[in-house]
Amino acid sequence: MGLKEIRWHGRGGQGVVTASELIAEAxxxxxxxxxxxxxxxxxxxxxxxxxxxxxSDEPIKIHSQVYTPDIVMVLDPTxxxxxxxTEGLSDDGILIVNTPLxxxxxxxxxxxxxxxxxxxxxxxxxxxxxxxxxxxxxAGALVKASGLVKLENLLDVTEExxxxxxxxxxxxxxxxxIKAAYExx
Amino acid sequence: xxxxxxxxSAAAYGSMLVRAEVISAYPITPQTKIVEKIADLIxxxxxxxxxxxVESEHSAMAAAVSASLVGARxxxxxxxxxxLLMHEILHWASASRTPIVMVNINRGLAPPWSVWAxxxxxxxxxxxxxxxxxxxxCQEVLDTMIQLYKVAEDKDVLLPAMLSEDAFLLSHTSEIVxxxxxxxxxDFLGTFDPEYKLDVNxxxxxxxxSMPHQYYYEFRYKIAExxxxxxNKIIEVERDFEKVFGRSYGGFxxxxxxxxxxxxLVAAGSMSSTIRIAVDEMRDKxxxxxxARLRVFRPFPVEEFKKLAKDVKIIGVLDRSFCFGYEGAFFxxxxxxxxxxxxxxxxxxxxxGIGGRDVTLDVIFEIIDDCMKTTDTKEESFxxxxxxx
Numbered sequence: 001m002g003l004k005e006i007r008w009h010g011r012g013g014q015g016v017v018t019a020s021e022l023i024a025e026a027x028x029x030x031x032x033x034x035x036x037x038x039x040x041x042x043x044x045x046x047x048x049x050x051x052x053x054x055x056s057d058e059p060i061k062i063h064s065q066v067y068t069p070d071i072v073m074v075l076d077p078t079x080x081x082x083x084x085x086t087e088g089l090s091d092d093g094i095l096i097v098n099t100p101l102x103x104x105x106x107x108x109x110x111x112x113x114x115x116x117x118x119x120x121x122x123x124x125x126x127x128x129x130x131x132x133x134x135x136x137x138x139a140g141a142l143v144k145a146s147g148l149v150k151l152e153n154l155l156d157v158t159e160e161x162x163x164x165x166x167x168x169x170x171x172x173x174x175x176x177x178i179k180a181a182y183e184x185x
Numbered sequence: 186x187x188x189x190x191x192x193x194s195a196a197a198y199g200s201m202l203v204r205a206e207v208i209s210a211y212p213i214t215p216q217t218k219i220v221e222k223i224a225d226l227i228x229x230x231x232x233x234x235x236x237x238x239v240e241s242e243h244s245a246m247a248a249a250v251s252a253s254l255v256g257a258r259x260x261x262x263x264x265x266x267x268x269l270l271m272h273e274i275l276h277w278a279s280a281s282r283t284p285i286v287m288v289n290i291n292r293g294l295a296p297p298w299s300v301w302a303x304x305x306x307x308x309x310x311x312x313x314x315x316x317x318x319x320x321x322x323c324q325e326v327l328d329t330m331i332q333l334y335k336v337a338e339d340k341d342v343l344l345p346a347m348l349s350e351d352a353f354l355l356s357h358t359s360e361i362v363x364x365x366x367x368x369x370x371x372d373f374l375g376t377f378d379p380e381y382k383l384d385v386n387x388x389x390x391x392x393x394x395s396m397p398h399q400y401y402y403e404f405r406y407k408i409a410e411x412x413x414x415x416x417n418k419i420i421e422v423e424r425d426f427e428k429v430f431g432r433s434y435g436g437f438x439x440x441x442x443x444x445x446x447x448x449x450l451v452a453a454g455s456m457s458s459t460i461r462i463a464v465d466e467m468r469d470k471x472x473x474x475x476x477a478r479l480r481v482f483r484p485f486p487v488e489e490f491k492k493l494a495k496d497v498k499i500i501g502v503l504d505r506s507f508c509f510g511y512e513g514a515f516f517x518x519x520x521x522x523x524x525x526x527x528x529x530x531x532x533x534x535x536x537x538g539i540g541g542r543d544v545t546l547d548v549i550f551e552i553i554d555d556c557m558k559t560t561d562t563k564e565e566s567f568x569x570x571x572x573x574x
Contacts, residue, residue, distance in 0.1 A: 040353035
């Protein structure tokens with residue numbers, strides 16, 4: 001596997017850091033090593049933010065920022081005009097975007113030549129959770145697009161992580177969102 | 186039990202594992218999550234402790250000193266401006282011989298405002314009589330907290346200890362952390378029961394006046410002596426910790442591939458892990474490069490540095506802080522430690538990462554390259570790396 005680096009784009013309050021941690025925690029269940037961290041700085045509700053996940057089958061030593069991610073996940077479609085989401089992403093990389101647009105339109109807009117997965121995470125979240133919280137759907141889509149962790153492990157850590165904060169009903173809804181997004185990409 | 190914890194959460198769990206009886210802290214970015222996590226642990230009934238809410242860091246440390254004086258195991262945490270505000274009481278803590286453990290998140294000092302990694306805040310507390318440790322990983326933060334209470338509360342030491350971790354690079358970075366069993370920690374640490382404490386049934390006074398002809402001078406000597414005693418204790422506790430918990434961090438100087446090294450880089454904190462990668466790459470290319478991670482700054486590991494310096498040609502010192510009017514503190518002190526050696530290596534100094542400027546692999550390679558290019562072995566240079574024009 002080697003070292004894989006994921007960059008997450010979203011806005012403060014959308015659960016971006018939580019999503020980055022969910023993938024990390026799922027990777028641990030498969031015997032891998034991880035790091036997960038937010039963009040370094042104060043976080044403000046609604047402002048564009050980034051988060052990062054590192055996964056490797058060997059212990060991760062590096063403690064500097066991520067400059068050339070292997071995978072970029074965009075949780076909020078409204079960022080596309082203002083944030084350069086493909087920065088440092090090579091054509092070997094994977095770009096996953098929560099967007100109502102199709103893959104072709106997105107590719108034209110971003111001028112990115114690598115693999116693109118376009119899917120409507122907000123719509124999935126509305127149908128399952130009933131609120132436009134796209135972080136868990138995006139984690140589900142990332143699992144499918146990247147193959148870095150297994151779906152069942154993501155579902156397990158979601159249950160574990162949310163059990164103190166959310167109702168059982170809300171946990172089930174989030175797991176449904178993950179599964180629906182996994183099928184959608 | 187393995188959990189995904191940030192450096193902040195690791196510190197909070199550490200305070201629970203050591204069964205801190207009193208915690209007094211004031212929130213400040215990037216330390217806030219420590220206080221929040223402790224509040225969570227108290228709220229959900231996992232952690233029984235007395236949390237003292239205060240209006241400033243000065244009061245946080247004053248409350249900690251008082252709590253420790255009555256014999257309570259005491260914890261606090263702060264960062265940057267907060268640490269500076271505590272400065273007066275830091276001296277009170279050490280001279281009152283209160284073994285408080287404090288986590289400091291190393292952060293840049295204002296102005297201009299910076300909340301990012303920079304070790305100037307703790308370096309500026311060098312002469313307060315606190316032991317100072319610098320950590321490299323979230324696991325080390327948790328483990329070192331346990332070790333520090335054992336060292337600090339020893340009757341031959343009885344000094345406070347500061348554990349520093351870099352802002353965001355550790356405080357907000359989640360890693361896999363093995364949380365040791367409570368029983369094992371209880372057995373390892375025991376309870377804090379100082380011989381002298383504030384006790385209504387056995388009245389005595391602490392911190393009253395001492396005239397020049399009385400014992401002030403001797404009290405200061407006792408602090409100096411306690412710091413010396415801490416040297417053996419730190420090594421002993423590290424050894425015992427390894428026996429019980431199976432992990433160790435090299436004591437004072439964590440040596441990585443220093444065997445037969447011509448060039449050794451010295452650094453503290455999270456950048457050390459990035460240097461390990463650079464060392465591996467250089468070794469793969471046949472260059473004899475190593476890392477000596479400075480884990481303990483007070484008491485300063487003079488003997489360890491002398492031992493290291495015997496077989497090394499160049500020591501490159503990385504400072505994430507700067508003492509205006511001179512140079513980086515680690516650079517100065519390492520040179521001082523080696524001064525009386527007959528055949529000492531060249532020591533070169535580099536300032537990096539101030540205010541959270543990222544210390545990347547390229548920065549490390551630039552420094553190694555600068556060391557390798559050195560031909561004049563008398564040239565003692567000092568540089569700021571990566572300044573913008």
